[in-house]
Amino acid sequence: MRNLITDVPGLRVGNATDLALASGVTAVLFDAPTVASVDVRGGGPGTRETDLLAPDETVGAIHALVLSGGSAFGLDAGAGVMAALAERGIGFSVGSALVPIVPGAVLFDLLNGGDKEWGRFPPYRDLGYAAANAAGLDFPLGTVGAGTGATTVDLKGGLGSASMIAASGHRVGALVAVNACGATNLADAPHFWAAPFERDGEFGGLGLPSPLPALPARPRLKGLPEGAEAGIANTTIAVVATDAVLTKAQCKRLAIMAHDGYAHAIWPVHTPLDGDTIFSAATGRKPLADPVFDLALIGAAVVQTLARACARAVFEATALPQPGTLPAWKDRWR
Structure with missing residues (x-):
């Protein structure tokens, strides 16, 4: 087990x-x-091809999923992934035509100090093409991919992943780009909200402080200076997966349950300033022994796994090279 979503x-x-x-x-x-x-639970989502994922829609399966920075400009990344798949003859068959089905979601990272003066066309189509051609079983975490420009309220965000075997015997995995309006750690402390779910010291092994401090009446929120209107430079986007044989309706239930992983790892979450979105996928390698009880066990495992992935995203991140950007967790507590 790599402790990555590719363990599925x-x-x-x-x-x-x-x-x-x-x-x-x-x-x-x-x-x-x-x-x-x-x-989708956040108030400001940016998504592509999500309607076809409803249980009553015609297309029954997809070929890829995309997580991207760039806000709405990043939706172009899906076209790049489509191009890479089309070159391989992969797609939904419509007569003699093949159309790769590539839903996706984006996060807002346009104000993080990077050079966004890209000219007429944004670079996300080319980045999507490159990401698709780089796909493999092993990949780095932290300041990479969709997590490159991600931030939280006071620390660098990033790309995180984790996996485990559910009590039903099915494998589950999570992949997340954490760009939250809130925080993954307690105020001015290295402890992660997801600490109760940690395995093998994967994000520092610190547990929770004792006694646990009371939450402030006013939560920490990413935005403009005190007294100004809050910013919208947020959104946490994720993919959760299992090797179970599931219907689209069961995948929908799994995606709904998975949002509890965000709630265990990020506070506050699902705000009007976030576009929090979770895709769920079932690769269909292992049938369910019980269609209800097994799904509940898989969902519980997904919640744990996604919470861990959120903490790993911040724990593994490194600060951006631009001056004045947020520090990484390791800059403050390592």
Whole structure:
């Protein structure tokens, strides 16, 4: 087990990173058409091809998923992944035509100090193409791919991943780009909210402080200076996956449950200033023994795994090279 989403058989992950741009793209490619769904809980989402993931829509499976920086400009990343898949003859068959099905979501990283003067066309289509062609089983975490320009309220965000085996025997994994309006750690402390779920010291092994401090009446929120209107430079986007055989309706339920992973790792979350989105995918390698109880066990494992992935995203991040950018967790507590 790599403790990565690629421990779920049937998928690979690729990243494309541009540190000068302070942004990037992460692509999840499936070895075969894969059942998937999505659930959006944030108030400011940016998404592509999410309607077709509803249980009642015609297309039954997808070929890839894309997480990107760049806000709405980053939606172009899906076209780059489509191009890479089309070159391989992969797509949804419509007569003699093949159309790769590539849903995606974006986060806002346009104000993080990177050079966004890209001219007429943004670079995200090319970054998406590069990410798709880089897909493999092993990949780095932190300031890479969609997590390159990500931040939290007071620390550098990043790309995180984790995996585990659910009590049902199914493998689950999570991949997340944490660019939250809130925080993954307690105020002015290195402890992560996701500490109760940590495994093998994967994000420092610090546990929670004792006694646990009371939460302030006013939460820490990313935005403009005190007294000004809050900013919208946020959104945490994720993919959760399992090797179970699931329907689109069951994948939808899994995506809904997965948002509890955000709630255990980020506070506050699902604000009007976030576009928090989670895709769920089932690669269909292992049937369910019980369609209800097993799904509940898989969902519980996904919650734990996504919470851990969120903490790992911040723990593994490094600060951007631009002057005046937020410090990384390791800059403050290592």
